[in-house]
Amino acid sequence: MTGYVIRRLLLVIPVVWGALTILFILFFIVPGDPVELMAGASGRAVPEATRQAIEQQFGLDDPIIVQYGNFWKRTLTGDLGTSYASRRPVSDILGETFPNSLRLAIWAIIIETVIGISAGVLAAVRQYSFADGLTTVITALAASIPVFVLGFLFQQVFGVFPNEQGWPEWARMPVQGTPEHWNFFLFPSASDWRYLILPMIVLASVGTALVARMTRTTMLEVARADYMRTARAKGLNERKVVLRHGLRNALIPVVTLIGLDLANLIGAAIITETVFNWRGMGRQIATSIFRRDAPVVLGLTLVLVVAYVLINLLVDLSYGFFDPRVRVGKEKS
């Protein structure tokens, strides 16, 4: 087991290396001059002396291969570089935006799993019932509306409209902004809750639909398994049969989906955070790409890629919990 984990951890290295190399090359050929960005002269000519000073400070006059080497040298020592646009260390920007994104993502994943799995199980248990049809239609709809449209609709319906109608304070949702104070990392203090609700639901919407559909499908497959009949035959009540024997086996592909969907979640977060002006990594990355602020994009992406790979490792390891047959390392003994 330990050997397996170590081997999997080592596999993180080529993935992270490859991902960042692709981005580095992309950013090296992106048109636009970081010097202009730093000198604050959008479009205006930068004095030659200033240009040389900046190029030297950031090593921009070196050939690409040297820059690439330097990029890894400093990244490996934990230095993520300095933003071209704001001249702030990328690690500061990361420290500011990472917790906010993590909170939003955790809440979205909680909604995805709780609502998605419950809806999927309900739909499967009562296959072809009204509830099943309703779940199918709602999930298909949720997965087919662009994230930003859902975001704007929510802002309009729960924020702008109640405001115009002069509804009481608690019924009006703020449409922009991030909670300032958090308790136990995850819980916004009292009134800040209302900043979280809309972006959280919007971000969770696509994933919830996918999880519900996947749970339904795998539950239906599992329902035909012999062990389900055995469980019923030995007199277990239906609830136990469905939850302990059915759901637990059906969850493996669902958990895989949640892990793989993480990349989509990050993509959706870029949009959701932009729509709701949420001070997270997604919004930061979107802005930085447009500003050609390569150090920020590369630094934040590094964190995203590492998180993605580690979570998928956890997903693989969790198979053993759901299905004893795939417990790693046992096959040899």
Place this chain on the structure above:
Amino acid sequence: MAISVPDRSLAEEHVGGAPPVGETDHSVAPPTPRGDIWRRFKRNRLAMVGLVLIVVIVLAAIFADFLTTGQPGKVNPADANQRLFSPGHPLGTDRVGRDLYTDVLYGARVSLRIGIFAGLIAASIGIVVGAISAFYGRWIDTSIMRFTDILLSLPYILIALAIITVVGPGERTVILVLGLLGWMAIARVLRASILQVKETEYVDAARALGASNRRIIFRHILPNTIQPVIVYTTLFIGAAVLSEAALSFLGVGVQRPTPAWGLMVAEGRRSLANYPHMLFVPAIALSILVVAAVFVGDGLRDALDPKLK
């Protein structure tokens, strides 16, 4: 024009994937695999609804010239901000007076082109890569799968943004970017199912009969492993249409004057408070197309999977 591709029933078109059968006459009593698949697909009500919707959208796209009188994407400030059902503009106009009815019909062409071509690119790359990986195995397999891992670990929207800032936005860029970033799941699925089929007796038998590698691949293995690829590609077409909307929202999607549904939705958001129809008209068209693709994809999956009878 390429948009005529899904005009035929998707189920019919894709049964090229079924094992070769000499006779495909549907009325003959013993059901052929092709007829069998179509029969099961037909039984799925949602899938049929999806198929009909797609056919309607395709027809609208093909006959846009006859169904409209205006010119797509034509700005006409005198007619700006017309509401639904206003004279001459059944679906209203947008902020600069483009007729939404005209633009939605012509936009169907663009959105379908994006979905289908991106889907074809993704499927072609996915099939080639997945097949190579499964056949050659060993270090080729390992390095290809590691490379797919790398691409999967990067949020596609991030690479798309970076690539588009390099080559400039536009319909062609959107198609290329979505196609080039969408093949990984297809390659993985195909690889997994080839690895299963490779071990079956009929492949051994073909090899024992002296069939060439090429023959084994194209006659025996691909027809039996292509089904999940078809399903994935159908679903991907919907996803690509949605991605166009996301890219347009960020300002790097299709550019005016070309009307694409995602672009129109992204433009309509600015008028949501006063003229909601500018967002809803293209958004509903877009969602119908995506939902239809999902329904058809699901229907195909159930129809192609003999276990789920």
